[in-house]
Amino acid sequence: MKKVGPMNMMERIAMVALAGLFCVTCAPDSKDAPLVLQELNYTENPIDIPNPDRGAYRGRWQNIAPHSVNETNSPFGITPEVDHRVPVDANSVRYHGRQVPPVEGDDIEATQFYNGDNQNDAPYIGGTGVSALPAISFMCFDLCNFSSNAFLSAKDAFGYKDDGSFVDPVSGAGRTGKTRPLTPFALDYIRGLLQKVRTGDGVAFVKFSYDGNGFNYIESHKYPNLDLTSGLIHGPEPTFVTENNPSAKCTVPGHEDKNWIEYHIWQLKPIFKEFEDIIMCVKTGMLGPWGEQHSSPEAQNVDAYKTLLDAYLDAVPDSRALLTHAGGFLAWYNETYGTTYTFTNIDAMPVPPKDSPEARFGFFNDSYAAGSWGDNGSLSEGNSMIDKRYGGSEYDRYRVITWINKQNQIVQGEGGIGDNVFGNMPGAILEAQQLRTTALNMRHGRYDRWNDFRYNEANVTTPVTFPASGEELREGAFTGETKTTIFDPVYDGRTGLEYFRDRMGYRFVLREANASEFVARNGVLTFEGKIQNVGFGNVVNKKRVSVILKAKEGSDTFTAATNLDARDWHTAEDGNTRADNEAAWRDLNFAIALAEFEEVPSGEYDIYLKINDPKEQSANKRCIRFANKGNCWNADLGANLIGRTKVR
Template sequence: MAQDLDFTEDPVDVPNPDRGPYRGRWQWVETRFGATPEVDHRVPVAPRTPTFHGATLVAPGVVGVVEGDDLEPTEFFDGHDRSPLYLGGTGVSAAPSVSFLGFDLCHFSSNAFLSRADGRAFDAELTAAGGVPTREMFLGRTGTTAPLTSYALDVVRRTLQRVRDGAGTALVKLSYDGNGFNFVEGGADEHLICGPEPTHVTPNNPSATCDVPGHEDKSWIELHLWQLAPVLHEYEDVITCVKTGMLGPWGEQHSSPCAQDPAAYASLLDAYLAAVPASRPLLTHVGGYLAWYNATHGTRHTFHDLDQLPVPEPGSPESRFGHFHDSYAAGHEPGGGWTDHGSLSEGAEMLVGPGAETGYDRHGVVSWVGRQGSVVQGEGGLAPNVFSRLPGAIIEAQRLGTTLLNMRHGAYSTWNDVEYTEETVTAPVTFPGRHDGGEPPFSGRTARAVFDPVYAGRTGLEFMRDRLGYRLVLRSSELTDVVDPRTGVLECSGHVQNVGFGGVVNRKQVVVVLRAVDGSACVTAPTDLDVRDWRPAPDGDNRPGNTDAWHAYRVPVGMAAFGAVAPGDYDVHLRIADPKETTAHRRGLRFANRGTWVAELGANRVGRVTVRA
């Protein structure tokens, strides 16, 4: 029987796990370690180790340690620096469901500076010495290359436990310079001070190979990931993805010698594949992935032939890699092309000979990333250009499958100042060709976005906020009218449309929940429905009338699977959550329909059935 529900999309913020805006801790503040953007939480060696947590806006005028439970509704940043804190300014808020957990392991690398002042002082001495470092220059200014202590591992574990105790999931990043102390940023003198990795050989770090008995076959990075593996497996249920940020300043995989070495990516990504649960995506850049792929398969791919790489087979190591985009839609740089501050072209040069043409082409890279069908995570950017202005931003996000965006680092007024109208959204957009400069006219392809009348009159920022990752709308629902409690089969069927930019990446368990209308009983039965098949329309037409983009589902459940079910009327729900979720109601996937979500069950009501006596 067809159910009487509201099958239209409710155009509001729906905080679902593994997708959406996240509140990055990019706050330029003064600490006892000097001015720092406070990107990552510094992992201590022992209880008395000097350290800090990210200083993040909790509420207007309030600063506190909120790492792991930073999921309160927060306004998107409008691009105007209100130092020492970014205060939003767009008037458009979101309730992030993904907590950014950056772990800075600087205390465990003899090349990683412990403060901005330490890095600058080293840099001054190095310059005075003609660029030749000595061990004395490092002393007292860096960590010490060594195994992670049990206390350090417990800090990571406790932080992930806060996520599990809360209502969200975690974007995990591990690095040796999460706060950028090894880099001089800004201006003509921008440069790397020293590669922060414990695998970078310097007078203060004479060997990349660890000397721990029984682990002499590992690099120091491999040892640290081996140590972290049990913690990551323990908290698999609340991890969205893991950023493979052990190379370079901020863990962004650029600038340092290790971050420009293909062999370093081969060993790094193999170590992450071994350490992180197989169910979770790993984020890297295109160059890093190609370096790993070539080493794994004996190939010599570069950016020249990205389109020749096969689409990853489900369940393969290749399918586990997503993409991080550290300057999302930042656009063109004089002399550098349309590379988003190098974020999209990162690693291209290390795959070819010195001075050779890299083969980088933005169109080709974006197409390749989209074909991967995995997580795409973006940091700040949004410089005013064709890729960040609407409607180009919509087309770009659909092609990439943009999943996660840092709502605290980016000029989101770019989207907020635009009303979402048919005229604006469907205007043709011509993108830059490979060799075009920073200003139109451009010679690339021309495309149009599809106008969704559900968002008519809202802001472009509201539309973009709600389309990040997946967004599931129930379009129809049919249930068995009356069922026998012992021999009957409850037939649940219907259609779901994914109107987001991307898909459900991490596997979910779909459970049918029957709750008596009078509240006397609640029983459940598992199904084998795989919601990862619910992909968005490839042409971006997610309008409700595009029934070709609807996904049919059919779930027959024998009543015996529920156990003893008393006669009466029952509301039927679909609970969609991680297979290893430890609670009965948290982190369930919520349909973007009015009146279907039941918070105490963490499930979506899809109708009603009568169990006969």
């Protein structure tokens, strides 16, 4: 069937409709009804469309001026990250940071992107004027109570820094948690917060660590009155052997073959399975401050990554992505397959086979687009560790990005967004297309840089020359590759931030829909259409794609499954997501025997396409909505209108 551009779409509707009438007149009893072009709006609506597994999320981020620290604002000292502190029992002190406004559980609330201005003790206002309704809940859990190496507050950490004692010399109170199994109370607490996500309308970005609030790391700029050097005070993991934590091995009978991290992950395995339907991905965390897998001895240990990632591969259902950094992945891959890849040739690694263990690994960048050659170390994380084990490892930004692109997985970032070629537009767009950027923390980063960028053809298509090396980035004279972004007129005149907000992850626009004009009792409902993914990335987690027939008269609905795989609706590799790039339109075809819908009475029906997780427990939550203009979304069904037909 010949594709037709937008200018002659109405003519085609008329022609197909006339042809359909002619065929019905000539063959009224035919079982094979003609396909009729549907009268739908096939153009994109440039607005925020919240969809599962992609987009902005409300990071649990706080900013407190040193003079504002008190028992109310921050009872444990200054900490920018505010992971949920997992309690031991009902008497444990709860902590979720100085949230503004306070939120525990489902973080789905319309929020402005951060403009970089520290609000200190004022309510969070964002400052950009550009809002999004997140579809991702930031479910990060601090297990500091369950490691004898994890400090319970910034005050405790500084006390240890001063006197080297794990016990306060005045009060006699311990400064750290206690290495032990997660208690039933702790596990129920985790279940309770994840249930809030399920009850809401979001998915969970999950992370566990032993220092979710960064107490084991000094950020000297937060203490201008003290003469401090930034860096690790102490490794927080219960597998780090110290006088306070004399053994890394689990002591629970029957589990002595595990270390304590493996045992804790084993304890969490039933929870991962129980909440598989609402988990977007699991950040493998556990090592280093904030679970960012840097600085601590364990976070720089090849063998620790092999053990950690194997434990997560076993515990987390294979339908879910696991996030780590490049060094962690290289360590696991080499130790698993007997290879010796380093940062020098990471781009030569093969595309991971579909459904293989290596295909499950995505990437987290804790200083997204920060602007340095290695994004403050996030892109180059683990290079020295890999060099020590395998030798000759030399980090190159573009090689890492090539590897990330091949993975075709979830890429999550905390906003850094520096004033440089990688952080400023249009270079930031080109980077995101290569990275397949999926999710960003809207409450951490200089989003005013993108908000100040006017998205128009002249600005967008300005050629960008990238630095060939880290030295060039510092010196300012670039001799690397020159690239040009493709302008999409749908966003003409809007801000770069609005464009970026909507392009994170996948974004689907229905471009063509042809459906059976009628379906006989023993006939087949046939649909032939085209869909375009205009996002930076692709669908990663498997989705169920179903067809719903909804009666025009009354409220009866009838549902049948298809064999469509939304993961096949890939975005254009060259970044050309314009509507006129028909090469990027993907087939959306199915043929379903009417009997598959069970007993469908005669009458007129709307045809809907529903896309959600195969294990979704609700009727209409966490379903993928197309970004078309018009009134095609049915919130009650959680489905997109794609046509109409008659049942005879």
